[in-house]
Amino acid sequence: MSLPSLALRDSSTMLRRNLLHVRRYPSLTLNLLLTPVVLLLLFVYVFGDVMSAGIGGNGADRSHYIAYLFPGILMLTIGGTTIGSAVSVxxxxxxxxxxxxxxxxxxxxxxxxxxxxxxVLQCMMSVVLVGAVAVAIGFRSTGATPLEWILAVGLLTLVSLALTWIAVGMGLSSPTAEAASNNAMPLMVLPLISSAFVPVDAMPGWFQPIAEYQPFTPAIETLRGLLLGSEIGHNGWLAVVWCLGLAVLGYLWSQSLYDRDPK
Structure with a gap:
């Protein structure tokens, strides 16, 4: 059997094993998935009126804030799902x-x-589920074309791939599953301090660089541009560069740990 065929066969076997592992231990995935759903409902129904008014919407209509919030919640969903990968590894x-x-x-x-x-498959399934909840409570895309939807899905997949490689490295470098979960928490915390919930220019001046110059903010703003028709500007290529850089870094880190670990 040729090397590519062997790699494809064995990788498919390992993929089936990991998907079966998720089915047998659903509590971890469910716990990570419920967090973004709860945050979505909390920010929409508890803070939605105030937030909508604060970003220029009609305080009596939460749909404006749902549209603003949705891309950030998707990034939070991906970050949370990849924590499960770190724990599994x-x-x-x-x-x-x-x-x-x-x-x-x-x-x-x-x-x-x-x-x-x-x-990556789990991330995309989680995105679909959270997206269904968002649509059920009022999210509507503003004139996005089929090409823009394809680009949005492609960006979400690229983010999932990049964060997964980082999470795999965290799992390989952690002495226990609990430590892996703690080490991977920045993947879920960083979206909280990005432009996911409020615009960067509405934050305190000293905090704005932290929110602006991190990987999640360009990805969130690019998603908003694709799905809601807002200005993307330089955020598109910044998001792709961040994703590719993190994916390569995570791959090299994971491969190095995998090759040298004696266990």
Whole structure:
């Protein structure tokens, strides 16, 4: 069997294993998924009137703020879902499962590829579920074309891929699953201090650079531009550069840890 065929076969096997693992242990995924849904409902129904008025909408109509909030909640969903990947990888390392795979006649990279592809699929399924909740409570896209929807899905997939590779590295470097969960928390915290909930220019002056010069804000603003017709400007290429840079960094980090860890 050729090397590409072997890699594809073994990676598919590892992907099935990881998806079965999610089905057998749904509590972790459910817990991570409920957080963005709860935040969506909290900000819409508790803070929605005030927030909508604050960003120039009609305080009596929450739909304006739902539209503004939705892209940020999607990023929060992806960040939360990838925490589960870090925990899953750490569990495999500490239970010796990865060490067993290393002794088997399988393609070496298939173990990590299975985790990454499985996590990206979970992220996109989570995005669809959160999107369905948002539509149910009033989100409507403002004249987005089919091409813009395709670009939005592509950006969400790219963000999922980048954060997953970072999460895999965090899982491989963590001594326990609990430590992996704690180490990966920035993936869910950073969207909270981005432009997800309020515009950057409405934040205190000393805090604006923190919110502006981080990977989630350009991605969120690009999604808003694609789905709501707002100005994208330089945020589009910044989001792609951030994603590609994080993906390469996460891949190199994960591969280095995977190759040198003796367990």
């Amino acid at each position: 750490a569990m495999d390392m500490n239970e010796g499962i990865i060490a067993r795979f290393r002794t088997m006649a399988i393609h070496r990279g298939s173990v990590l590829i299975g985790h990454v592809v499985g996590s």
